Amino acid sequence: MDESEFLAGYDPRAYPAVAVTVDVVALTIRGGALHVLLVQRGEQPYAGLWALPGGFIRPGEDLPEAAARELDEETGLTGRVHIEQLASYGAPERDPRMRIVSISYLAFAPDLPDPRAGSDAADAAWHRVDRLPKLAFDHERILGHGLERARDKLEYTPLATAFAGERFTISELRAVYETVWGVPLHAGNFHRKILSVPGFVESTGETTESGGARGGPRAKLYRAGDARLLHPALLRPSREEEIR
Amino acid sequence: MDESEFLAGYDPRAYPAVAVTVDVVALTIRGGALHVLLVQRGEQPYAGLWALPGGFIRPGEDLPEAAARELDEETGLTGRVHIEQLASYGAPERDPRMRIVSISYLAFAPDLPDPRAGSDAADAAWHRVDRLPKLAFDHERILGHGLERARDKLEYTPLATAFAGERFTISELRAVYETVWGVPLHAGNFHRKILSVPGFVESTGETTESGGARGGPRAKLYRAGDARLLHPALLRPSREEEIR
DNA sequence: GCCGTTATTCTCATACTGAGATTGTCTCAA
DNA sequence: TTGAGACAATCTCAGTATGAGAATAACGGC
Numbered sequence: 001m002d003e004s005e006f007l008a009g010y011d012p013r014a015y016p017a018v019a020v021t022v023d024v025v026a027l028t029i030r031g032g033a034l035h036v037l038l039v040q041r042g043e044q045p046y047a048g049l050w051a052l053p054g055g056f057i058r059p060g061e062d063l064p065e066a067a068a069r070e071l072d073e074e075t076g077l078t079g080r081v082h083i084e085q086l087a088s089y090g091a092p093e094r095d096p097r098m099r100i101v102s103i104s105y106l107a108f109a110p111d112l113p114d115p116r117a118g119s120d121a122a123d124a125a126w127h128r129v130d131r132l133p134k135l136a137f138d139h140e141r142i143l144g145h146g147l148e149r150a151r152d153k154l155e156y157t158p159l160a161t162a163f164a165g166e167r168f169t170i171s172e173l174r175a176v177y178e179t180v181w182g183v184p185l186h187a188g189n190f191h192r193k194i195l196s197v198p199g200f201v202e203s204t205g206e207t208t209e210s211g212g213a214r215g216g217p218r219a220k221l222y223r224a225g226d227a228r229l230l231h232p233a234l235l236r237p238s239r240e241e242e243i244r
Numbered sequence: 245m246d247e248s249e250f251l252a253g254y255d256p257r258a259y260p261a262v263a264v265t266v267d268v269v270a271l272t273i274r275g276g277a278l279h280v281l282l283v284q285r286g287e288q289p290y291a292g293l294w295a296l297p298g299g300f301i302r303p304g305e306d307l308p309e310a311a312a313r314e315l316d317e318e319t320g321l322t323g324r325v326h327i328e329q330l331a332s333y334g335a336p337e338r339d340p341r342m343r344i345v346s347i348s349y350l351a352f353a354p355d356l357p358d359p360r361a362g363s364d365a366a367d368a369a370w371h372r373v374d375r376l377p378k379l380a381f382d383h384e385r386i387l388g389h390g391l392e393r394a395r396d397k398l399e400y401t402p403l404a405t406a407f408a409g410e411r412f413t414i415s416e417l418r419a420v421y422e423t424v425w426g427v428p429l430h431a432g433n434f435h436r437k438i439l440s441v442p443g444f445v446e447s448t449g450e451t452t453e454s455g456g457a458r459g460g461p462r463a464k465l466y467r468a469g470d471a472r473l474l475h476p477a478l479l480r481p482s483r484e485e486e487i488r
Numbered sequence: 489g490c491c492g493t494t495a496t497t498c499t500c501a502t503a504c505t506g507a508g509a510t511t512g513t514c515t516c517a518a
Numbered sequence: 519t520t521g522a523g524a525c526a527a528t529c530t531c532a533g534t535a536t537g538a539g540a541a542t543a544a545c546g547g548c
Contacts, residue, residue, distance in 0.1 A: 017261065018262065018263065018264050018301070019262065020262050020264065020334065020345050057262070057334065057345075059336070059343065060336050061336065062334060062335050062336060063332065063333070063334040063335075063345070085331055085332065087329055088307065088329065088332045088347045089307070090264065090301065090306060090307040090347065091306045091307075092303070092304045092305065092306060099303065101264050101301075101307070101345065101347070103332045103334065103345070169526085170526080170527085171525080171526075186505095186506065186507070186508090187525080187526080187527090188506095188507090188508085188509090188526095188527080188528075188529085189505070189506060189507080191526080191527065191528085192505095192527095192528085192529095193504090193505085196504090210514080210515085211513070211514040211515060211524085211525075211526090212514080212515080212524065212525060212526085213515080213524095214514095214515065214516080214523080214524050214525080215513085215514050215515040215516070215522090215523065215524040215525065216513070216514060216515080216523095216524050216525030216526060217512070217513035217514055217524095217525070217526050217527080218513075218514075218526080219525085219526055219527090220526085220527085231482065232479075232503095232504075235476075235505090237506095238475065244443060244470055244471055244472055413495085414495080414496090415494075415495070430536095430537070430538070430539090431494080431495080431496090432495095432496075432497075432498085432537095432538085432539085432540090433536070433537065433538080435495080435496065435497085436496095436497085436498095436536090437535090437536085440535090454545080454546080455493085455494075455495090455544070455545040455546060456493070456494060456495085456545080456546080457493095457546080458492080458493050458494080458545095458546070458547085459491090459492065459493040459494065459544085459545050459546045459547075460492095460493050460494025460495060460544070460545060460546080461493095461494070461495050461496080461543070461544035461545055462495085462544075462545075463494085463495055463496090464495085464496090476534095476535070479536090
């Protein structure tokens with residue numbers, strides 16, 4: 001039986017309703033650590049637990065639109081934020097109330113301010129991804145996929161510049177990679193690599209106002225270039241475990 | 245307003261129903277060309293046009309399960325087929341009948357038999373992806389994303405072996421790459437590369453029964469190895485256009 | 489048996505990478 | 519004011535990967 005036949009003898013409205021939500025994995029870097037935006041649930045199920053910000057799509061609203069709205073409701077930020085679809089989850093029992101299919105989105109932004117104290121429920125806050133509370137629903141799994149995707153995209157896209165400000169130094173960019181990947185990188189090689197990938201960064205001709213907090217010369221400032229893919233890619237230090 | 249507050253004053257059932265479907269982009273290689281499985285619609289809307297196989301998810305059925313079922317209904321194949329989630333589409337007007345959110349799946353398989361003559365609608369058949377008829381809904385876009393994903397995954401995963409049979413020669417594997425990427429590859433370099441990537445293929449110790457149809461020595465036979473990621477990856481000949 | 493085809497292996501020049509070292513600027517504290 | 523340590527920016531050098539072309543040899547078809 002395929003779609004048309006199925007439709008012919010099948011009225012979806014006759015079945016238990018399926019609701020569609022979007023959930024957003026919003027990542028930012030604060031104080032040298034990767035953080036994710038979470039909201040504390042005020043109601044059952046999972047009252048008191050933290051969850052990814054999200055909600056039902058509205059009539060007439062496209063998916064990316066819904067994701068941007070959810071993010072905006074928590075952070076107040078709309079522009080400047082890179083947002084992309086992550087994956088969808090629809091296990092029958094993932095929400096005890098009813099059948100809910102959730103489309104997850106991944107968002108990246110430079111050091112964001114504290115979220116609005118939720119016009120709603122209990123609370124909203126940035127949490128270090130390496131010190132997470134227990135999450136509601138299957139949000140731990142969704143967040144895991146989001147982190148994986150972010151780490152991968154750092155390799156072959158200029159995504160890292162989305163975590164940095166308008167202008168940044170090579171060292172700041174390196175800190176983004178080190179934070180997201182969780183490994184130290186060779187400063188000299190990183191510098192050489194960044195400048196050799198066409199379109200990754202472009203010089204602003206300026207330098208920082210002063211040296212680093214603990215010394216060192218002023219660094220040159222760069223802005224994001226026009227490349228959409230990095231070629232050749234920046235490869236993560238080998239991950240033998242992940243290969244097999 | 246976040247999920248919990250929204251839920252509190254909002255009953256999704258009160259809104260126009262949202263239906264969830266899965267659509268499958270099933271790819272195979274037949275006669276040296278990449279093909280996609282399409283079904284011809286028997287009813288409105290888009291009656292007579294071709295579309296990706298798909299249909300509504302059923303109560304109690306998880307997403308991947310639904311995708312596998314849809315594929316099985318058309319091909320009869322269940323095992324052997326690699327299947328993974330592709331993306332989701334939910335533009336309000338993508339289906340004129342009602343709000344439909346579709347989760348698409350990507351499937352790869354070795355040269356598959358002709359599909360069942362659809363227990364349903366009009367027809368089901370493999371179509372060369374470079375000679376497509378007009379497609380229903382936004383299926384052309386979905387297929388485009390599927391092809392893009394397949395081409396990318398060929399670079400860093402052993403996916404190509406999913407298009408080849410149980411045992412295959414290096415040349416057959418090269419043909420898969422050339423077909424999916426649409427470019428000729430240097431036979432010698434390809435050979436060297438495949439054998440140097442750990443875990444990509446492993447020797448069976450056997451060779452083909454005879455040489456190629458137009459001559460040439462017998463080729464050694466290999467089977468898929470245990471690698472899940474290719475390292476270093478096989479890079480596609482440079483695609484300047486796609487970088488910026 | 490001769491010719492064209494194809495599998496497999498080599499060569500060689502070029503490009504990219506990891507590790508370590510060098511040079512010179514700048515902050516901080518004695 | 520000065521010396522120590524931090525850090526940006528370059529460079530060296532060896533090891534590895536890649537593209538292009540060629541060499542060798544096994545087969546099928548005629």
